[in-house]
Amino acid sequence: MKKIALLLLLFGAGLAVARVLLSPYHLLARYKLGGEGGWDYLTFDAAGNRLFIARATRVMVVDPDTGKLITEIPDTRGVHGVALAGDLGKGFISDGGDDAVTIFDLKTLKTLDKIAVGKGPDAILYDAASRRVFTMNGHGHDSTVLDAAAGKVVGTIPLNGKPEFAVSDGQGKAYVNLEDKNEVAVLDTNRLSVLTRWPLAPCESPSGLAIDQAHRRLFAGCANQLMAVVNADSGKLIVTLPIGEGVDAAGFDPGTMSAFASNGKSGTLTLVREITPDKFMVVSNLETAKNARTLAVDPVKHRVFLVTAELEPPKNPGERRHVVPETFEVLVLGSK
Numbered sequence: 001m002k003k004i005a006l007l008l009l010l011f012g013a014g015l016a017v018a019r020v021l022l023s024p025y026h027l028l029a030r031y032k033l034g035g036e037g038g039w040d041y042l043t044f045d046a047a048g049n050r051l052f053i054a055r056a057t058r059v060m061v062v063d064p065d066t067g068k069l070i071t072e073i074p075d076t077r078g079v080h081g082v083a084l085a086g087d088l089g090k091g092f093i094s095d096g097g098d099d100a101v102t103i104f105d106l107k108t109l110k111t112l113d114k115i116a117v118g119k120g121p122d123a124i125l126y127d128a129a130s131r132r133v134f135t136m137n138g139h140g141h142d143s144t145v146l147d148a149a150a151g152k153v154v155g156t157i158p159l160n161g162k163p164e165f166a167v168s169d170g171q172g173k174a175y176v177n178l179e180d181k182n183e184v185a186v187l188d189t190n191r192l193s194v195l196t197r198w199p200l201a202p203c204e205s206p207s208g209l210a211i212d213q214a215h216r217r218l219f220a221g222c223a224n225q226l227m228a229v230v231n232a233d234s235g236k237l238i239v240t241l242p243i244g245e246g247v248d249a250a251g252f253d254p255g256t257m258s259a260f261a262s263n264g265k266s267g268t269l270t271l272v273r274e275i276t277p278d279k280f281m282v283v284s285n286l287e288t289a290k291n292a293r294t295l296a297v298d299p300v301k302h303r304v305f306l307v308t309a310e311l312e313p314p315k316n317p318g319e320r321r322h323v324v325p326e327t328f329e330v331l332v333l334g335s336k
Contacts, residue, residue: 031067041081042296117144136163177206198235208250221247251297264293
């Protein structure tokens with residue numbers, strides 16, 4: 001009876017995954033958050049079921065099921081991203097305007113410390129294999145490395161290029177897109193060095209980056225409306241796939257074998273299915289909203305979160321556009 005029950009359980013789990021694989025994604029909910037200021041990266045906390053949103057001078061912590069604002073982590077001027085070290089009970093925020101990292105407690109969401117790093121920290125990554133945090137310094141063209149447990153800087157890795165998003169393979173390597181070089185740099189997270197660089201041509205200006213750790217595949221979102229799929233061991237370009245315009249972020253859901261690109265200018269979310277580790281196909285370009293350029297993936301409930309807002313026309317050519325007050329919102333997409 002135990003064997004039969006186990007088989008039925010596995011069969012039921014298989015059907016559940018199959019339904020997700022076959023069901024088209026659509027808009028599940030919209031949550032108005034309002035408030036002032038622009039935004040950048042989103043981070044989903046699967047263990048705590050929380051969504052962290054980098055928002056100009058603070059980090060908004062949101063309940064992803066209701067859209068309720070749980071709290072805000074203040075004093076993060078020019079914030080770009082959040083990295084979570086669940087095994088240490090800490091979070092790390094890249095404060096691009098202060099050339100600093102804010103460290104906070106994952107339970108209380110209170111600030112623990114603020115330490116100086118390199119120039120213009122943008123994306124930020126926690127590598128569990130080395131227990132280190134890496135800031136990708138857009139102005140310094142390098143990466144500052146922190147001992148996550150001690151909260152201390154332990155080194156700097158020159159990158160010889162402008163870093164964008166970065167991911168970890170969980171085995172001692174990290175990968176970072178170099179936007180101005182059209183390359184991905186491979187980092188040794190223990191020796192704090194660049195192992196190699198791989199060209200991404202025909203990909204231009206890569207920004208968002210995601211990884212399928214199990215099958216060793218990288219997904220780079222490129223400004224020329226391509227997603228480049230790369231072998232994470234050899235650097236071989238497997239395929240490029242068409243995506244929308246204005247991509248800034250990428251994500252991967254291992255439960256549904258799906259990669260995503262959020263395209264802010266076209267207002268779409270490109271869904272790419274991994275059929276096998278060497279075969280990929282674009283399933284859909286789902287309409288989202290203009291300016292929805294960053295995303296986070298929920299691998300538990302198989303949801304994708306995006307944020308957007310209306311932007312005021314620039315007063316002068318080349319001037320940054322400001323958010324129309326109270327228009328900022330979260331979009332929740334899924335297959336149910």
